[in-house]
Each structure stands twice: as C-alpha cells, then as structure tokens.
Amino acid sequence: MRTCDLFDKYRDGEASVAERNEYEGHLAACEACRTRFSMLDNLVHALRAEEIRPLDRADRIAREAFRRAHSWDYEVISWLRPGPAMTALVLALVLFASLWMVTGDQQVSAYSEYETLMNEADTLNIGTRLQQAGSDNEIMVWLEEEGTSSD
Amino acid sequence: MVDSADSALIESTLNGDEWAFAELVRRYQAAVWGTVHRILGNSAENEDAVQEVFLRAYTALRKFNLEMPFGPWILRITTNYCIDQLRRKKGRRTQLWSELSEYDQQRLLKDLSQDLDWESTGMEVTESYARVARVLLDGLNPKYRAAFVLREIEERAYNEVAKLLGTSEVAARVRVSRARVELQKKFRAYLSGLQRKERK
Numbered sequence: 001m002r003t004c005d006l007f008d009k010y011r012d013g014e015a016s017v018a019e020r021n022e023y024e025g026h027l028a029a030c031e032a033c034r035t036r037f038s039m040l041d042n043l044v045h046a047l048r049a050e051e052i053r054p055l056d057r058a059d060r061i062a063r064e065a066f067r068r069a070h071s072w073d074y075e076v077i078s079w080l081r082p083g084p085a086m087t088a089l090v091l092a093l094v095l096f097a098s099l100w101m102v103t104g105d106q107q108v109s110a111y112s113e114y115e116t117l118m119n120e121a122d123t124l125n126i127g128t129r130l131q132q133a134g135s136d137n138e139i140m141v142w143l144e145e146e147g148t149s150s151d
Numbered sequence: 152m153v154d155s156a157d158s159a160l161i162e163s164t165l166n167g168d169e170w171a172f173a174e175l176v177r178r179y180q181a182a183v184w185g186t187v188h189r190i191l192g193n194s195a196e197n198e199d200a201v202q203e204v205f206l207r208a209y210t211a212l213r214k215f216n217l218e219m220p221f222g223p224w225i226l227r228i229t230t231n232y233c234i235d236q237l238r239r240k241k242g243r244r245t246q247l248w249s250e251l252s253e254y255d256q257q258r259l260l261k262d263l264s265q266d267l268d269w270e271s272t273g274m275e276v277t278e279s280y281a282r283v284a285r286v287l288l289d290g291l292n293p294k295y296r297a298a299f300v301l302r303e304i305e306e307r308a309y310n311e312v313a314k315l316l317g318t319s320e321v322a323a324r325v326r327v328s329r330a331r332v333e334l335q336k337k338f339r340a341y342l343s344g345l346q347r348k349e350r351k
Contacts, residue, residue: 008328035264042263046280054184062173065209
C-alpha cells in the first residue's frame, strides 16, 4: 500500500500510531497530499461556518399535513408513494395472473374435454363393441341397454 | 434512545391531534433544516423542502416504530428527499463557477489549497470560501455529496451515516472516500484552469 492511500484512514482518525507517524512524515514530503488535506479542511471549515437560519413553520406544516390527509387524491398518492416499485410489481403480478388464467383456462378446458371424450370412449368401449356386433339390430339393443344403464 | 415525549406526540398525531404534530415538527425542524441546507445548499426552495420532508413523515407515521427514536428516522427521510431532489433537479445548483467574481476565482482557490488562519479570517471572506465549496459540492454525485456532508460537515460516525443513507457502513465509507477524491479532482481542474489563464 502506498503511503498516499492512508489518506482516508488518517483523516478519519482510524490510523494506528505507526500509520499516523508514517503518514505525517509523508505529508511533509508529498505536496499533493498536503494540498488535498488543506483543501478539504478549508472547505469543511467554510461550510460548517455557514449560518443557517431555520424558520419556524411548524404550525403551517401541521395544518398542511392535516388538510392533505383529508383529500382523496392525497390518500391515493400516499398509498402509491412508499413503494412505486412495489405497486408496479403488484400490478404486474395481477396482470400476469389474469393473463395466465385466461390462456391457462383454455388449455385446461381443451385438454380436459379430450380426456373426457377418451374416458367415455373407454367406458362405452364403442370401437370393440361395434366390431363385435353382428347386425344393426344388435347395435340397437346394445345402445338401448347403454341408455337405460346410464339413466 | 426513545424519547417518550416524542412517542406521545406521535400517538396523539395519529389520533388526529394537529397541535401534537406541530409540536413534533417544532422539535425537529432545526435539524431537518440544517441537513437540507448542508446537502442542497442555501436556496429559497429549502423552506418547501423542509415542509415536504415533514409531510412525507406524516404520511408514513403509521409505519413508524414507536420503540425507535424519531430523530434518525426523520433525518433519514430528509437525506433521501435531498438525494432525490439532487437527482431530479440537476439544475438545482446553488452556485456556478462562472457566477463567482474574478476575485473569488483567483484568490480564494489559491487560498484554499494552503493552510488558512481561520481565526483572522472575516465572515465575508469565509462566506466567499463557502461559495467556492458549494461550486465544488454541486458537481458531486448526489449520493457522494450526501455522504460527504453527513460525515465531514455534520461529523457523524460512519455507522450513523450508513443508517441515514440506508446502506452498509462499507458503502458509506466508499462514498465519502470517492467524494473526497472527486472534490480534489475538481479543485485541481479549476486551479490548473486558473493557472493557464494567468500564463496567457
């Protein structure tokens, strides 16, 4: 590590005694570090010295807060504001779920319809029974039987 | 530490007592005002910024954990708001380099690069130094700027800076360090520009 890299540690008062001695020796020789240090010290000093005159606006702020709290548009905004990303996510999920339900339903119904037809065909064993039937009369008898058994 | 008086004021506010909220604002408005001023600079818009911070706090008050101190919470809202403002309004510059007088540009910049005797420096000159400091701060990334102000100007510990910025201590240290490097780069750039001008 270069001695110049000890700058932050030294400035934050976190350098060990050995590091502090090393850096202080380095400061005497390194103009860049010296300028950097002085510049920051001066900037910080000047900014800390700025006079800040806070105004007492407590009553006005409280009045405004309560006024807004009773307006419907603020209710909506305040609901949205804490997490626009969260709101967007929820909306996206709702949209995705509705799309999935619409397209998913179609897939399910098409598939289940096919399944039902296959099951019915298996139950009735239509193909086999038709091949086994010798005449139209036999078929009619069988269909009548199926009709009464399903009733 | 939790201030029981703060908790009582918050509870009363939530029960619809406007006076209680005004009292809560009165307790913390100076701190909020200070942070707004230090991060955003001295501007006529600071009054609106302070109001907006408290309005946001009021909106989120139901979510506030009464077992936690109110001060860091309101200052975190303040810091977030200021960073947000700096991002949105890149034009919100309190001071431009070109707006500084010739005197400020030539003398102050040179002065700032050496050890100054602040005790013998008058208020007017100090204000001029602050103007140069604002020019340099205005050019920083908002996150670095906020971290720098909290650490260097407000002298907060890194763990506190991290909490106010809603980040890790390591990230807070990195931001402060980068802010220092950026400030030095800008300072050097202005100084060398000035020297080039003088040579001509």
